Amino acid sequence: MAVASKKIPAPDRVRIRTALLSVSDKTGIIELAKALSNKGVKLLSTGGTHKAIAAAGLAVTDVSDVTGFPEIMDGRVKTLHPTVHGGLLAIRDDAEHQTAMKEHGIEGIDLAVINLYPFEEVRAAGGDYPTTVENIDIGGPAMIRASAKNHAYVAIVTDPSDYAELVAALDTNNGETEYAFRQKLAAKAYARTAAYDTAISNWFAEALNIATPQYRTIGGILREEMRYGENPHQTAGFYVTGENRPGVATATLLQGKQLSYNNINDTDGAFELIGEFSAEKGPACAIIKHANPCGVATGPTLKDAYLRALACDSTSAFGGIIALNQLLDAETAEEIVKLFTEVIIAPEVTEEAKAVIAAKKNLRLLVTGGLPDPRSRGITAKTVAGGLLVQSRDNGVIDDIELKVVTKRAPTATELADLKFAYTVAKHVKSNAIVYAKDGQTAGIGAGQMSRVDSARIAAIKAEDAAKAMGWAQPLTKGSAVASEAFFPFADGLLSAIAAGATAVVQPGGSMRDAEVIAAADEHNVAMIFTGMRHFRH
Known part of the structure; x- marks a missing residue:
């Protein structure tokens, strides 16, 4: 049953006579306490906050002196008392509440300054179970x-x-607060506790391996208000959830203007892709445009990796996002700044490279301190009308999969390396996805088509365009490996890939027509492996 309101109107202004200060983050608390004290406000406080204020030479009353009850159980119980909560909850203009306050010696509290134990920080730092609790x-x-x-x-x-x-x-208001100001603070306060409880509930779900908890909330803290969303008529904000994962949300912006909504979305996609290529395995570069890779490559040096990635589709790379898996050096930076680029994101950057990039004042440079682990757990969410679709992160890695050769010919060692490379990239391409690769370099990428055969054709066309732009005798699809992130429903998509020059294929398998597709591969002496794992990305 709903609780009825007495409909007592709220006063416009309330004088601050007593303030309760109890904070974990003590940033600015002494300065605030001094300002309040100078206005004649009585200060109440607890634990470490009380000690800090008292040490600053300010008059402050310990909450335990008000409640008549000491802090107990290592500070777990100190403010859970009717004197405190009565002082916060009493309706001053309600006669019954006034009587109760007088009867029980409860003093009204007009201002509460409170922040919470650093649960999010402890969780992000990987605290053990008892410490986190x-x-x-x-x-x-x-x-x-x-x-x-x-x-x-x-x-x-x-x-x-x-x-x-x-x-x-x-x-401004001679020691009083206005109702509209208190309303705004209250709204923020409830959002804060909601985000806090969200972090706790999601941590429990992770810690206890509860994949689909009965109640699921998504919460975050506003990092910055965006100029607009995907389009100028849309509003947007960038919220961080506190997940301990290197990426755009945790990166430091070393230079450049504010990231836009689309910049953040694309940069996240770029860095998640490059996270598939550990620094120990050698330099790698990914170039992203509109949330899809237009070029990905490895190389003997970071500069080589960048140039090889660029060669795949230099036209689409214009105005794109560049993600690197290693320390950005000056030589690579000098190549990158020759092309108009929106964002560069890397784990680290040399001082010399910073100086090179500084000449392009609008070019954003993000440093993350590490790479995201493609195998790590986590959740992703997407809104639908009236609900949320929440799923575990796609942390499938081809190196962890038992691959099955389904054709008469097995792939060569070189083909197998390129198949793994192409399939890793295809995981990060919007479906339907087709990726051709050769010698650790994407040759052509077909993304987001309604038909898989169209993706295969578009990727081949991209490869032909790249060959013309680079002055190559033939496109890199000749003798390439090709990856499909989901099964070929018919042999036509495979035949298009073969026509483009692919000699080896990797796909999940699982189509009703697998036998027809395998037969087509055998007919053309093409090697094919099944992964048994699909990587749809919508």
């Missing part, structure tokens, strides 16, 4: 939610970045 805050969320519910009378501040605005508001 111990960093689940109980009293903090309870006080935040109580204060936010009673925002008619209480201002709740959960973020140190809001301290300055709070002090400015008090200066």
Whole structure:
């Protein structure tokens, strides 16, 4: 049954007489406490926050002196008391609430400044199970939610970045807060506890291997407000979830203008792809345009890898995203800046390379400190009308799969290496996907077509265009390996690939017409392997 409201109107302004300060992140708390103290505000505090404020020479009352009950159980129980929550929840203009306050000696709290135990940070740092559990805050969320519910009378501040605005508001309004300001703070407070609880529930699901929990929430903290979304008429924000995974969300922007919505989406795709190529296996480069790779390559040096990736489709690479799997050096940087590029993302960068890139002031340079692990667990989410589609990350890696040769001819060692390379790239191409590769270099990529045979044809056309642009005698598809991220439903797609010059094929298999496709491969002396793992990407 819903609780009825007494419909007592909220006051426009409330004077701050008593403030409760209890924070884990003590950034700016002393300066705030001084500002409040100078305005004659009585300060209440707990634990480490109380010690810090007292050490700064400010008058501050320990919450335990108000409750008459000491902190116990290693600080687990300190603010869960009627004196605290009555002070936060009391409706000042309700006669019954006033009577209860007087009867039980409860003093109203007009401002609560609270932030939470660093659960997200401990989780991101890979804390063990007991440590992570111990960093689940109980009293903090309870006080935040109580204060936010009673925002008619209480201002709740959960973020140190809001301290300055709070002090400015008090200066403007002679020590009072306005109702609209308290409403805004309350909305942010509930969003904060929601994101906090989301992080906890998702951690439990991961820790206990619960693939589809009954309740699933997705939460994050606003990193920046975007100028617009995919298109200028759409609004957008970039939220970080705290996942401990190197990438665009955790990278440092060393130079360049703000990343756009599309930049972030494309850069994430580029870096997730390049994460498939460990630095120990040698240099690799991926160039992404509109969320699809237009060129991927390995090479003896990073510069070589970049130039080989560029050669696959230099036209599409214009204005693209470049992802590198190793330390970006000056020689590679000098080649990259010859082409208009939106973003470069790499694990590290030399000072010399920074200087080269600095000449292009609008070119964004992101440094991540590491590569994402393609085998790691995690979730991805997509919105649909009225719901969320949530799934585990596609962490299938071809090196972990038992491959099955299904044709009379097995692939050569060189073909097998190129098949693995092509299939790894195809995993990151929008479906239907076809990828030709030769000697660790993409030869042609066909992406996002409604028909797989069209993807095969488009990839071959791309390869022919690249050959003309580079002045090669023939396209790299001649003698190439070809990958399909899902099965060939008919032999026509395979025959198109063979016509383009492919001599070896990798695909998941599983079509009702597998036998027909295998027979077509045998007829043309083409080697084919099945992976048994599909990599649809929509």
